Amino acid sequence: MRFRPLVALLLLAGTGGAQAADLVVSAAASLTDAFQAVGKAYEAKHPGTHVVLNFAASDVLLRQIASGAPADVFASADETAMDKAVAAKAIDPATRQDFAANRLVLIVPHDSTAAINGPADLKAATVKRVAYGDPASVPVGRYTRAALEQQGLWDAVEAKGVLAQNVRQSLDYVARGEVDAGFVFATDATIMKDKVRVAATVPTPKPITYPIAVVAGSKQPKDAAAFQAFVQSAEGRGILAGFGFEAP
Amino acid sequence: MASLWVPLALTLKVALWATAINLVLGVAVAFALSRWRSHAREVVDSILTLPLVLPPTVLGYYLLVVLGRRGVLGGWLDRLGIELVFTWQGAVIASTLVAFPLVQKAARAAFEAVDPQLEGAARVLGLREAAVFFRVSLPLAARGITAGALLAFARAMGEFGATLMIAGNLPGRTQTLSVAIYAAVQAGDDHAATVMVLVVSATCVAALLLAGWLAPDHTRRSRP
Numbered sequence: 483m484r485f486r487p488l489v490a491l492l493l494l495a496g497t498g499g500a501q502a503a504d505l506v507v508s509a510a511a512s513l514t515d516a517f518q519a520v521g522k523a524y525e526a527k528h529p530g531t532h533v534v535l536n537f538a539a540s541d542v543l544l545r546q547i548a549s550g551a552p553a554d555v556f557a558s559a560d561e562t563a564m565d566k567a568v569a570a571k572a573i574d575p576a577t578r579q580d581f582a583a584n585r586l587v588l589i590v591p592h593d594s595t596a597a598i599n600g601p602a603d604l605k606a607a608t609v610k611r612v613a614y615g616d617p618a619s620v621p622v623g624r625y626t627r628a629a630l631e632q633q634g635l636w637d638a639v640e641a642k643g644v645l646a647q648n649v650r651q652s653l654d655y656v657a658r659g660e661v662d663a664g665f666v667f668a669t670d671a672t673i674m675k676d677k678v679r680v681a682a683t684v685p686t687p688k689p690i691t692y693p694i695a696v697v698a699g700s701k702q703p704k705d706a707a708a709f710q711a712f713v714q715s716a717e718g719r720g721i722l723a724g725f726g727f728e729a730p
Numbered sequence: 731m732a733s734l735w736v737p738l739a740l741t742l743k744v745a746l747w748a749t750a751i752n753l754v755l756g757v758a759v760a761f762a763l764s765r766w767r768s769h770a771r772e773v774v775d776s777i778l779t780l781p782l783v784l785p786p787t788v789l790g791y792y793l794l795v796v797l798g799r800r801g802v803l804g805g806w807l808d809r810l811g812i813e814l815v816f817t818w819q820g821a822v823i824a825s826t827l828v829a830f831p832l833v834q835k836a837a838r839a840a841f842e843a844v845d846p847q848l849e850g851a852a853r854v855l856g857l858r859e860a861a862v863f864f865r866v867s868l869p870l871a872a873r874g875i876t877a878g879a880l881l882a883f884a885r886a887m888g889e890f891g892a893t894l895m896i897a898g899n900l901p902g903r904t905q906t907l908s909v910a911i912y913a914a915v916q917a918g919d920d921h922a923a924t925v926m927v928l929v930v931s932a933t934c935v936a937a938l939l940l941a942g943w944l945a946p947d948h949t950r951r952s953r954p
Contacts, residue, residue: 542916566918611816616899618917644816645899647916655898659799660815 505705506552508536508543510559510621510692511648512584512667516725517557523721524712531705539648541566541619547697548572554706557581557694557713559649559667560621564693573695577707580730581714582692582722585668586625586685589678591659598663600682601630605638613652613664616645622652626665629686653678669726691730734925736902737910741930744818744893744906745886748825749833752882755826756833757875761863763834764841775838782831789827790895797823797896814896821897821904825889829882836878840871873944880941884934 509517514537521533540563547553548570556573558564567573590598596608604612615623630636646652649666656664657677671680694713696706712718763771781789797814798804814820844867852866890908897904899913907926914923
């Protein structure tokens with residue numbers, strides 16, 4: 483009886499952390515829902531393999547992997563993050579491939595009465611706060627900055643900017659009505675259809691593509707490659723398309 | 731990372747405001763609790779201590795739900811033209827909340843250590859209750875309160891979780907040092923992060939040393 487708390491503690495210890503048979507997939511925050519579905523489908527086809535998903539802003543994932551986090555697959559929301567991963571020798575560059583594409587959209591709270599129909603309307607004095615990912619570490623922020631710089635709107639919008647830690651945080655800020663508008667990917671706006679409204683699709687200078695690669699230090703590169711192949715298979719692409727991702 | 735000075739100045743501003751508010755609020759509550767004779771006293775004390783043990787994200791969530799534009803009080807504040815989310819005032823509220831128990835606990839202990847006979851003597855000599863408080867109780871408890879305030883200042887300097895949730899990350903406006911450190915680490919800017927980490931560490935060590943020096947125990951030992 484006296485040992486019961488100790489046993490409970492040991493049981494708890496067993497549940498944390500990644501186990502040997504786990505395949506750790508670090509994926510961009512915008513892939514959250516799609517990769518959860520992909521992971522389940524992969525597990526169904528590969529009994530015994532447990533897919534552990536780790537979602538954050540791409541640069542945060544890259545930093546974790548470069549610091550030796552035990553990830554096996556890295557999927558980022560832009561080429562810049564993957565370029566940094568290559569430079570840091572964090573991934574196997576031979577395995578790098580684009581697997582999906584997306585679009586940048588400007589969203590407003592669903593009940594917004596502001597006349598926001600495009601990025602140029604963000605200059606209006608009535609628009610006080612605009613959320614987007616921190617361009618220093620979040621791909622959607624880099625796409626936003628590039629798009630707005632091209633249109634000569636960056637300085638005006640930056641003055642109203644609320645920096646989000648990842649794309650889902652900007653989505654949340656808009657959904658809660660804490661900001662007047664925000665930039666997210668088209669796929670993110672879709673998952674909160676009841677709370678946010680797409681005001682405009684914003685053209686980006688560079689296409690929005692998602693690269694995936696096997697992590698250089700992976701202890702199970704074969705399984706990692708199998709997962710990557712599954713993501714790029716017809717079935718994997720079908721799942722991604724169901725969440726609104728386009729082919730690269 | 732534009733500069734160290736902007737987030738540093740903002741952090742000091744937020745921490746000083748939070749400490750000042752807590753000096754008034756924490757001391758008032760502590761004095762009331764130290765004089766209140768009721769079984770409910772310890773219950774109230776426990777609730778007021780919650781910010782010390784609750785995860786800052788929980789506090790941040792409460793603040794967002796209450797003070798956000800669509801929050802319980804937020805809509806009402808919005809009509810009055812008061813905006814707290816994504817403002818430095820919001821950061822002050824977050825820091826005030828997390829640091830409150832530090833002042834309250836220290837002040838209550840200091841008030842309870844004041845010899846009631848001295849306060850009684852002051853009353854016998856004709857001082858009103860307010861005068862007894864300001865001329866006898868408060869001066870005698872001042873060292874303990876100051877020590878608590880220094881701890882609160884150090885805690886407010888380092889506040890991160892609740893601040894990020896309510897005040898967000900707006901460079902130059904709500905990006906305090908701890909938020910700037912987080913952003914710099916995420917962006918891989920280790921140099922900027924290191925400089926800011928050292929500044930925060932040094933400030934907090936200085937505040938703790940000063941608080942330790944002012945602590946009542948130390949006073950008794952050094953002044954027999």
